[in-house]
Amino acid sequence: MLVSDFDYELPRELIAQHPTPRRDMSRLLVLERGTGRLHDCVFTDIREWLSPNDLLVINNTRVIPARIYGRLPTGGKLEFLLLREVNPGVWEALSRPARKARPGVVVSFGDYKAEVLERKPAGMRVVEFEPADVRRLFREQGELALPPYIREKCEEPERYQTVFAEVDGAVAAPTAGLHFTPGFIDALKKDGVEFVTVTLHTGLGTFRPVKAETVEGHTMHPEEFELSRDAAENLNAGLAHGKRVMCVGTTSVRVVENQAEKTRDGWHIRKGKGNTGLYIYPGYEWRVTGAILTNFHLPKSTLIMLVSAFAGREHIMAAYRHAIEAHYRFYSFGDAMLIV
Secondary structure (H helix, E strand, C coil): CEHHHHCCCCCHHHECCCCCCCHHHCEEEEEECCCCEEEEEEHHHHHHHCCCCEEEEEECEEECCCEEEEECCCCCEEEEEEEEEEECCEEEEEEECHHHCCCCCEEEECCEEEEEEEECHHHEEEEEEECCCCHHHHHHHCECCCCCCCCCCCCCHHHHCCCCCCEEEECCCCHHHHHCCHHHHHHHHHCCCEEEEEEECCCHHHHCCCCCCEHHHCCCCCEEEEECHHHHHHHHHHHHCCCEEEEECHHHHHHHHHCEEEECCEEEECCEEEEECCCCCCCCCCCCEEEEEEECCCCCCHHHHHHHHHHCHHHHHHHHHHHHHCCCCECCCCCEEEEC
16 A cells, blocks of 8 residues: 555645634534545534544643753754653653764753763654753743644644643644533533543654655554553443444544454453554554544645544545635644544
């Protein structure tokens, strides 16, 4: 399968540079995957597509200000984007300019220092900080790492966090969740919709470009997740009663699919925490996901492959053509898509 099969042309003006004035003012394109039928809606219309038979799985990761700028011994500048803490004080990171981040180089960040320990594939570095606890460094010097296609400054950094963000660790927001407000969540709960919370810290695995020519030639970088005992029990009880699992975002999809195992009584979801490199593309055997709320994704990305696996590539590409013709807003601050 060719990566180019998931390409499309997007006019630059459709890339959302800022969030809507209110979170739930986004538009919503609904795709019925069985028929390919499309419905143009606004986000709050999602209530018409939900019922007390639904379990909404949300990701409570919180984006950390993981972009930091330091000084080299020569006086030059070096930027790190910290991706994942692999041991206390030891992080995987991307650097810019990468050629200056050689093993053995020590970078100063005020009263913090970071030594480059190792060069890894895909331009990554392993760096060790002293002191090891970098929370103060994030607080005093860190910046949110907005995607490169957002060229305008985000005046309200909290708009790049979901209202249910709690657990620090992501370097990019789970953007399907950005459309929810506390009031709208309360309204859905009054409708009988149940929410289940999981954690996946969005990192390089989600936004790393696919360099391979074939879909199968790409490898996902692992991302840290947790699915608690309570979440597993709620999901399994819902599945036992025939409820639909609707994942808010591709990150939630990857957590529940990663933790689903086949039993004599059907699919069962295990509690657990660790790292997942689950890579979902057409041909994947779906386990428990019954619907997906997502945003519009970059061409040739693992995310557009995931939704194509769920709805079919032809349906997805037709939906994207419609969204472009109808001037939907794309990517992180853009509009939403519901696949049922």
